[in-house]
Amino acid sequence: MIPQRLASIGYAPRMAQRESFVAKYGPWAVVTGASSGIGAEFARQLAARGLSVVLVARRLDRLEALGAELFATHGTEVRIQPCDLADEDGAATLIDGVADLDVGLLVNNAGVGLKGRLVDLDPEVLRRLVEVNCQAPLALAHGFGRRLVARGRGGMVIVASTGGFQALPWSAAYGASKGFDLLLGEALAVELRTDGVDVLTLAPGGTDTEGPMNTGVDPAKVPGKLMQVGPVVKLALDSIGRRTLVIPGAGNRAAAWATRLVPRTVAARAAGRIMRRVIS
Numbered sequence: 624m625i626p627q628r629l630a631s632i633g634y635a636p637r638m639a640q641r642e643s644f645v646a647k648y649g650p651w652a653v654v655t656g657a658s659s660g661i662g663a664e665f666a667r668q669l670a671a672r673g674l675s676v677v678l679v680a681r682r683l684d685r686l687e688a689l690g691a692e693l694f695a696t697h698g699t700e701v702r703i704q705p706c707d708l709a710d711e712d713g714a715a716t717l718i719d720g721v722a723d724l725d726v727g728l729l730v731n732n733a734g735v736g737l738k739g740r741l742v743d744l745d746p747e748v749l750r751r752l753v754e755v756n757c758q759a760p761l762a763l764a765h766g767f768g769r770r771l772v773a774r775g776r777g778g779m780v781i782v783a784s785t786g787g788f789q790a791l792p793w794s795a796a797y798g799a800s801k802g803f804d805l806l807l808g809e810a811l812a813v814e815l816r817t818d819g820v821d822v823l824t825l826a827p828g829g830t831d832t833e834g835p836m837n838t839g840v841d842p843a844k845v846p847g848k849l850m851q852v853g854p855v856v857k858l859a860l861d862s863i864g865r866r867t868l869v870i871p872g873a874g875n876r877a878a879a880w881a882t883r884l885v886p887r888t889v890a891a892r893a894a895g896r897i898m899r900r901v902i903s
C-alpha cells in the first residue's frame with residue numbers, strides 16, 4: 624500500500640514499481656556468484672528494490688561483508704549460503720539449503736573463464752568450468768524452475784555472454800559454455816512464458832570485474848571500453864518481464880548482431896584474433 628501522503632508528492636510511481644517488483648519476484652532472490660563483480664551488483668540492486676537475498680559463492684568472507692553492507696544500507700534480510708558449484712552435488716545442496724524460503728527470483732550468475740588452447744589445458748579445469756557454467760545453471764534452473772512454476776509467478780536471470788554468440792578460439796570451452804547458457808535461457812523463456820515465470824538471458828560484453836583479469840585478459844587490449852557493473856545489472860532488472868534477451872552496450876549489440884551476417888567460420892576466426900590479442 625502506498626501512503627496517500629507519498630502519492631501526493633510524487634513518490635507513488637517509484638514506490639508502485641518497487642511494490643510490483645517485490646510482488647512478482649520476491650520475497651527472496653537467490654544470487655549465485657555473489658561474492659564479486661556482476662553477482663555482487665545484482666545483490667545490491669535487488670536489495671535496493673526491496674528483495675531479501677541469498678548470497679551464494681565459495682568466499683565466505685566476501686559474502687559476509689556484502690551481507691552486512693546490505694543490512695546496514697537497506698535493512699535487507701540476507702542468508703549466506705557458501706557453496707562450491709563445481710562439486711557434483713553443489714547445486715542440489717543449494718536447492719535443499721533454501722527449501723524453507725519463498726524464492727521468487729533465481730540469478731544464475733556464477734561463472735568461470737579460461738584462456739589458452741584447449742588441448743594444452745588441464746582436464747580437471749575444463750570439468751570444473753562445465754560444472755559451474757553449464758551443469759549448475761541447468762540444475763538450478765530445473766530445481767528452482769519447478770518451484771516457480773508451482774507458485775505461478777517469479778523470474779530467472781541466466782548470465783551468458785557475447786562470447787556465446789559465436790565460437791571463441793583460445794577460450795573454446797568458455798565460449799561454448801556461454802553458448803549453452805544463451806540457448807538454455809532463450810528456450811526456458813518460451814517454455815515458462817505461460818506459467819507466470821519470466822526468464823531473462825543477460826549477455827554482457829567485456830565488463831569491469833575481477834573475472835576477466837583472473838582469466839588473464841588484459842583490459843587495455845579489449846576492443847571498446849569495459850562496461851561498469853551498475854548499468855549492466857540495471858538493464859537486466861529493468862528488462863525482466865519485458866524482454867527475454869538483453870545485451871548491454873550499443874557496441875556489444877552491434878558485434879553480436881554482426882555475427883549473424885557473416886559465415887560462422889569468419890565469425891570464429893575474427894573472435895579468435897581478438898582473443899589471442901587480449902590474452903597474450
Ligand SMILES: NC(=O)c1ccc[n+]([C@@H]2O[C@H](COP(=O)([O-])OP(=O)(O)OC[C@H]3O[C@@H](n4cnc5c(N)ncnc54)[C@H](OP(=O)(O)O)[C@@H]3O)[C@@H](O)[C@H]2O)c1
Binds near residue numbers: 656662708734736
Ligand atoms: N566480466 C565480464 O567481462 C563478463 C562478460 C560476459 C559474461 N560474464 C559472466 O558474468 C558472470 C559473472 O562474472 P564476473 O565478471 O562478475 O566475474 P567474477 O567477479 O569473477 O565473479 C564470478 C563469481 O562466480 C563465483 N564462482 C566461481 N566459481 C565458483 C564455484 N566453483 N562455486 C560457486 N561460485 C563460483 C565467484 O565466487 P567465489 O570465487 O567466491 O566462489 C564469483 O562470485 C559469469 O557467468 C561470467 O561468465 C562476465
